[in-house]
Amino acid sequence: MTATFEPMPRDPFELLRSVAAGDQQALADLYDAFSAALYGVVLRMVEKEEVAQEVLQDIFVKVWRNAEGYDPDKGRPFTWLVNIARNTAIDALRSAGMRNAGSIRPFDQHVYRLGEDTLNTDLAARDVRAVVGRLRNEHRELIEMAYFQGYSQQDIAERTGLPLGTVKSRTRAALLDLREQLKDHS
Amino acid sequence: MNAEELIGSGSLEAYVMGQLHGEEAALVERLRSSDARVRAEIEAIELALEQAAMAAAVVPPQSLKEAVLARVTQPDPRLGRIGPVAPVGRAAEVASYWRWLAAASVAALIGSAYFNYRMMGELREVRQQLVRMEDERSVLAQELQVQRTALYEANDQLAVVLAPASRTVELSGTANAPQAKARVYWDESSRSVHLAVAELPSAPAGKQYQLWALLDGKPIDAGVFDATGRVLWSMKEVNGAQAFAVTIEDAGGSPTPTLETMVLMGQV
Numbered sequence: 001m002t003a004t005f006e007p008m009p010r011d012p013f014e015l016l017r018s019v020a021a022g023d024q025q026a027l028a029d030l031y032d033a034f035s036a037a038l039y040g041v042v043l044r045m046v047e048k049e050e051v052a053q054e055v056l057q058d059i060f061v062k063v064w065r066n067a068e069g070y071d072p073d074k075g076r077p078f079t080w081l082v083n084i085a086r087n088t089a090i091d092a093l094r095s096a097g098m099r100n101a102g103s104i105r106p107f108d109q110h111v112y113r114l115g116e117d118t119l120n121t122d123l124a125a126r127d128v129r130a131v132v133g134r135l136r137n138e139h140r141e142l143i144e145m146a147y148f149q150g151y152s153q154q155d156i157a158e159r160t161g162l163p164l165g166t167v168k169s170r171t172r173a174a175l176l177d178l179r180e181q182l183k184d185h186s
Numbered sequence: 187m188n189a190e191e192l193i194g195s196g197s198l199e200a201y202v203m204g205q206l207h208g209e210e211a212a213l214v215e216r217l218r219s220s221d222a223r224v225r226a227e228i229e230a231i232e233l234a235l236e237q238a239a240m241a242a243a244v245v246p247p248q249s250l251k252e253a254v255l256a257r258v259t260q261p262d263p264r265l266g267r268i269g270p271v272a273p274v275g276r277a278a279e280v281a282s283y284w285r286w287l288a289a290a291s292v293a294a295l296i297g298s299a300y301f302n303y304r305m306m307g308e309l310r311e312v313r314q315q316l317v318r319m320e321d322e323r324s325v326l327a328q329e330l331q332v333q334r335t336a337l338y339e340a341n342d343q344l345a346v347v348l349a350p351a352s353r354t355v356e357l358s359g360t361a362n363a364p365q366a367k368a369r370v371y372w373d374e375s376s377r378s379v380h381l382a383v384a385e386l387p388s389a390p391a392g393k394q395y396q397l398w399a400l401l402d403g404k405p406i407d408a409g410v411f412d413a414t415g416r417v418l419w420s421m422k423e424v425n426g427a428q429a430f431a432v433t434i435e436d437a438g439g440s441p442t443p444t445l446e447t448m449v450l451m452g453q454v
């Protein structure tokens with residue numbers, strides 16, 4: 001679909017299989033491939049660098065221990081990784097009393113906003129960031145809240161005042177928007 | 187719900203973003219394995235979000251990678267590989283980690299307590315040793331002072347005995363103590379008087395020997411001394427004397443001699 005990013009040195013499916021078999025080099029390769037993307041997600045959720053660093057360590061320790069539990073039939077490796085990242089970050093926020101189930105901060109109080117921040121200075125990433133920046137605001141916010149902040153549909157419905165069904169259909173519209181923009185981009 | 191409806195519902199997006207649980211997630215997974223369109227749609231959503239995540243990537247500090255690799259290579263019990271862990275296994279995993287941590291803490295506490303106990307014992311012993319050594323040092327210092335004083339005194343006495351101006355007066359025992367013998371060194375120029383006991387029985391309890399200078403028939407007190415304890419006694423100064431005599435008096439001396447107790451006598 002796109003050649004925006006450097007090809008992985010090894011197929012992530014294969015890397016996860018090797019990690020499951022106890023291959024530490026595979027874990028190091030997996031880290032090289034995905035740590036920055038996961039750190040970006042975690043940093044957007046916990047916002048404090050020292051917390052984010054702890055969380056990132058915990059994520060890869062969990063990956064090391066639970067790689068056998070990865071089921072390729074249920075999704076791509078990165079989807080599995082980002083789910084672990086999100087859950088680990090939510091746990092960290094809860095244990096720090098920074099986030100309770102059902103509570104959500106006003107969207108505009110988030111420090112890092114998709115398409116606007118300058119955390120990633122990589123040129124290729126900047127192109128995609130520009131794409132994300134072209135999304136309609138409500139779409140970008142939905143993707144940000146759901147994917148990068150880890151809020152449930154219930155949380156988002158409360159935050160936006162939209163009915164649950166509308167949150168669902170708008171999230172789909174947001175993803176279609178993103179896919180369309182990426183297609184045009186490539 | 188058929189595949190078409192599922193794709194249009196927004197459930198697949200929610201599924202990929204980790205928002206679906208239980209029944210809803212199970213439905214998606216069922217149709218995913220049975221329907222190629224659902225599979226393709228999910229993959230497209232995953233790829234789009236993956237690209238968004240890559241675009242939002244932030245490179246973590248280099249030290250983090252080393253920390254991660256150190257944590258998985260350490261022979262640390264809580265990092266032991268325990269096989270596949272279902273998401274619901276998290277609580278047990280956390281509990282076992284806390285159990286391990288608690289056990290390790292207790293072990294560390296016991297170890298630390300024992301170490302402290304040992305150290306306290308050793309510290310107490312070292313302190314006692316130090317006090318003992320300080321005592322010994324103090325005793326030795328006093329002894330040294332005594333010896334030094336004795337040496338000075340001996341030198342002084344030697345000087346007295348050897349002084350050219352010194353006159354030697356031999357005292358002989360009277361009928362009260364025929365064996366008694368003593369010698370008086372009298373320096374007429376400095377008027378100093380020293381007495382060396384050669385042979386003299388100990389004085390009775392509560393009594394001391396007293397030296398008298400006899401000048402023109404009058405006894406002049408020259409101080410008290412004992413039969414033992416010193417080689418040479420330093421006595422009171424004497425201006426002039428024709429003879430010296432020793433009597434036994436009450437301890438501390440008497441203003442006038444008790445002639446009946448005279449034990450030594452010698453003419454200058």
